[in-house]
Amino acid sequence: MYVTASLPDVVNFETKLTKPSIARNRTITVKPGKHLYLEGDAAERIYEVASGVLRLTRIMEDGRRQVIAFGYPGDTVGFPSGGTYHTDCDALEPTTLIVHQRADLESAKGNPALHQRLLQAALREISAMQDHFLMLGRKSSVEKLASFLQALADRVGEPLGAFTQVTLPMPRADIADFLGLTTETVSRTFTQLRKSQIIAIDHVNTVVILKPLALKTIATSDED
Amino acid sequence: MYVTASLPDVVNFETKLTKPSIARNRTITVKPGKHLYLEGDAAERIYEVASGVLRLTRIMEDGRRQVIAFGYPGDTVGFPSGGTYHTDCDALEPTTLIVHQRADLESAKGNPALHQRLLQAALREISAMQDHFLMLGRKSSVEKLASFLQALADRVGEPLGAFTQVTLPMPRADIADFLGLTTETVSRTFTQLRKSQIIAIDHVNTVVILKPLALKTIATSDED
């Protein structure tokens, strides 16, 4: 109903143990465009992003879409509720994931340390989502985009000379659906930030932050 | 900075045991306008609403506000992240709460059953917030208000003859800040739903749902 991908060829399992403290985990890889899970699927596994980027989306019958989150390395996705997933999840680039069992989150019996890790990830998730609410509900388009770039820079920015460079693995439409805007508005807002010399756009998906302070000021013209 | 209430007189503790399976809990009451906690406070307790209604908010420096959620009986609030709360929380009406210790959520040692309950509450919270994203990012004002009324009706609606009645303990401004609108737009949208005979407004804060189907259709003109 929501997607074209068929599940069986979605993932490639490799039986590979990680740290002893987080034993029994496997690693899988997901290729761009392939779905890790769909809304409504039975949620038996929880995934920790090791490399790559995931995209979590919610889609309405009429096609309107909301990108709930992007999953970067260190993020954990697939928290179940009522035994099922509540978003779709696919990969924006080749992504490797550490697979955990739902039971590892929901019970401390098996592996207390892992249980603790997953629990803390869920709590961080709640906190992050609360931030995003403020963004969706109360920020202007520049503030939204500035916040978004700021967050990416803090998280996965790479130094480029004296500046910070951010690579955007997602198309404009995804940024729009994440921020509650249209692609046109996202594009215009990029242009606006570029013309005011706050950012430079190398390649379409490569942003250099020229004035970190100015960006931060716009992004947090509000932050509590 | 954010509020006028002083903390010390916020709560009234009663040492009262509840079910044996959830022992060691206390009940507290919070009066309307009093804060249960503020953003940034050390999060040592988690609260389960027994009666009344709570309001969770996030406020920006310039005063813009987002209502993150309303806490109705059965809801659990105060999930910590990094040891602190990430919203403000106050009461809309006299509210009684079951107090849990942060440790009961973060460790299964003390009371496994309670630990499980709190964990499931956190997972439900994540799921509920994902729904709210779609609302904030992608719905029109009528859709937002209809969804809001629909959710309240499902949750706390009371039969009134053949119809369902919903009491709104919060002012229009709170509904606006929850839905990412202004009070004026909320008011106009109420009028719109009233004029189209979908709802009736008895007293300002008492809504009767006349056409449940029509309301649901508007609310989920999108639902995935």
Place this chain on the structure above:
DNA sequence: CGACGCGTTGATATGGCTCAAGAGTGGTGG
């Protein structure tokens, strides 16, 4: 080389915001 997908830009439309004025509503004190 052509076609398609994505991004940008332009022109116009519009939903919801802002500013402003009134109408309910509830509380308080004379």
Place this chain on the structure above:
DNA sequence: CCACCACTCTTGAGCCATATCAACGCGTCG
């Protein structure tokens, strides 16, 4: 019990930010 006041809600008029509709450029791939 009523008069007043403060506050919330509603309604109106106009405006503005973002959406919509449309054209075009650019890069990629067959």
